[in-house]
Amino acid sequence: MAKLHEIDFAALSGAEKSKFILDLKDLAEECFAAYPFEVTINAQLLIFTRWWNSYRLMVPEIPAPEILETIMEMLWDYQEGKIEPSEFMRFADCLDAVVIEIATGDTEKLDKDEAYYDFKAQYFWNWAEGEPYYNIFLIDASSLFEEIREHIIDWNCVQSIVDCDLADLKVPFLEEMDEAPDCTANVLEKWSQEVYNTPTFCEVISLLQRDIQNALSGMPMAELRKQYQSEYVFSPEDCAKITEEAF
Secondary structure, X not given: OOOHHHOOHHHOOHHHHHHHHHOHHHHHHXXXXXXXXXXXXXXXXXXXXXXXXXXXXXXXXXXXXXXXXXXXXXXXXXXXXXXXXXXXXXXXXHHHHHHHHHHHOOOOXXXXXXXXXXXXXXXXXXXXXXXXXXXXXXXXXXXXXXXXXXXXXXXXXXXHHHHHHHHHHHHHHHOXXXXXXXXXXXXXXXXXXXXXXXXXXXXXXXXXXXXXXHHHOOOOHHHHHHHHHHOOOOOHHHHHHHHHHHO
16 A cells, blocks of 8 residues: 555545545554654654745744744754753743643643743743734644654644645635635535645645655755755745735
8 A cells, every 4th residue: 555655646536635634644654653753753843844934934024933943943953963852851841831821721831830931931922923823833833842752643733734724724825716615514525625636735745745755765854954944835936925815
């Protein structure tokens, strides 16, 4: 059976594309089942770095809060072995407390340690300016810290961004499609298949597959880090178009 990165997504039928997206998490888990934990995290980091390079360009009038760049740099530094695990784990624990509050309003963990509030004051002092544009990316990217901290793998964050953000919100702008219909499940499924069939969405999946291939290639992370400074899920020109249409 073909692995996730070997499937020709563009050649699939509409129903097969829908099943691919529905099963994306399971396909990813199967693809990396025989590989070390670090390789799987590397793949997710490549995917998120590509997305981040585009997301940061979409709201130019509201510059991305510095904490998001810090998060991505911290993940790369850790995967390259440039920082001590204890330092990374402390950062991850503090980040978790703040993200829980941002995502849910729950301050129970934040209230347990003054260090969490110090972390929030240091890194999230201007976060309100970025809401709500960057909340989704913050929550999903922070899940990588949780995976590393707990030594677990969870592809839900990748599947969520692919289907609920890129497919539902970003691709339709570039393809000049109508918004998702608020009607029956059958009509919504038909609309989703139309999105999945677009050249733009097929390219989104192709790029994700390329990121997986790069992670499996064994190329040193230092080389990949340099390469991924200019890898995008949407080109800067397309990001400008999304900005014009959406904001």
